[in-house]
Amino acid sequence: MLLLALVLLGTALALAVLCPRVLTAGRWHLFHPRAALTVWFGSFGVGIATALAGIALGIVAVESLRHTIPHTTSVTVSAVIWVAAGISGVFLVFAFTFAGSLQSLRPASHSHAVAYARDEHIGFTLVRFHSETPEAYAVPGRRPEIFVSSAMEQLLTPPQLQAVLAHEFAHLRHQHGLAIRIAQLNTLVLPGTRASRALERATRLQIELAADDAAARQVGAAHLANALIVLAAATHDVGMTLRAERLTRKRWPTPQRRRIPQGLHAAAQLR
Numbered sequence: 001m002l003l004l005a006l007v008l009l010g011t012a013l014a015l016a017v018l019c020p021r022v023l024t025a026g027r028w029h030l031f032h033p034r035a036a037l038t039v040w041f042g043s044f045g046v047g048i049a050t051a052l053a054g055i056a057l058g059i060v061a062v063e064s065l066r067h068t069i070p071h072t073t074s075v076t077v078s079a080v081i082w083v084a085a086g087i088s089g090v091f092l093v094f095a096f097t098f099a100g101s102l103q104s105l106r107p108a109s110h111s112h113a114v115a116y117a118r119d120e121h122i123g124f125t126l127v128r129f130h131s132e133t134p135e136a137y138a139v140p141g142r143r144p145e146i147f148v149s150s151a152m153e154q155l156l157t158p159p160q161l162q163a164v165l166a167h168e169f170a171h172l173r174h175q176h177g178l179a180i181r182i183a184q185l186n187t188l189v190l191p192g193t194r195a196s197r198a199l200e201r202a203t204r205l206q207i208e209l210a211a212d213d214a215a216a217r218q219v220g221a222a223h224l225a226n227a228l229i230v231l232a233a234a235t236h237d238v239g240m241t242l243r244a245e246r247l248t249r250k251r252w253p254t255p256q257r258r259r260i261p262q263g264l265h266a267a268a269q270l271r
């Protein structure tokens with residue numbers, strides 16, 4: 001039983017070390033971000049379950065061994081496993097206590113945005129605010145919000161703006177805030193490890209690409225790509241140029257097969 005516990009713990013460790021390497025190898029994850037996210041979090045869940053099962057089994061194994069053969073080295077092993085379980089417990093409590101205050105998809109620098117209009121749409125509230133920086137972001141919650149700056153509205157055409165809103169709406173609809181939170185929790189539990197840093201980085205990139213894909217399917221890849229190119233020129237963000245380029249390399253449904261979410265119809269008539 002002790003051997004099985006060690007195998008389980010070893011498997012969890014191997015998953016934590018190998019998964020980020022295997023999952024970031026090559027370029028497949030750039031073209032299938034949603035599948036990559038599913039694999040990421042599937043293996044993360046399996047890793048956590050395996051580690052917990054390993055710890056529980058280890059405690060049972062060592063305790064039963066201690067009862068049959070008293071005063072053996074198992075006392076030391078027992079102590080080590082109990083300490084490990086204790087440390088994991090403390091980390092989990094710490095992580096969940098601080099989880100509430102973790103940043104959502106909202107950038108920290110925009111916490112003082114002054115809204116000049118709030119419009120209710122199906123599935124979200126559109127908050128328009130004054131800012132000379134073209135920006136948009138989604139804030140998940142009981143009543144989800146999408147923030148759009150005045151500079152963004154002035155810079156983009158209505159179809160481009162609708163593409164940006166579809167991107168933000170995809171973040172809300174596909175619970176991307178939760179994905180970031182799980183990745184951040186992982187970094188809190190395993191601070192400074194390569195695996196947790198890789199998971200957080202990959203999550204941030206893949207939720208952007210997955211939201212791009214959703215928006216491209218709903219409102220058209222050309223509108224989103226054009227919006228990204230305009231924004232890249234205005235903000236000097238090379239990442240946006242690369243995202244626009246990636247959109248041109250994929251196949252998209254024909255205009256007749258696009259399904260624009262209801263809430264985004266009205267939101268397109270902003271100006």
Ligand SMILES: [Zn+2]
Nearest residue numbers: 167171208211
């Ligand atoms: Zn985004």
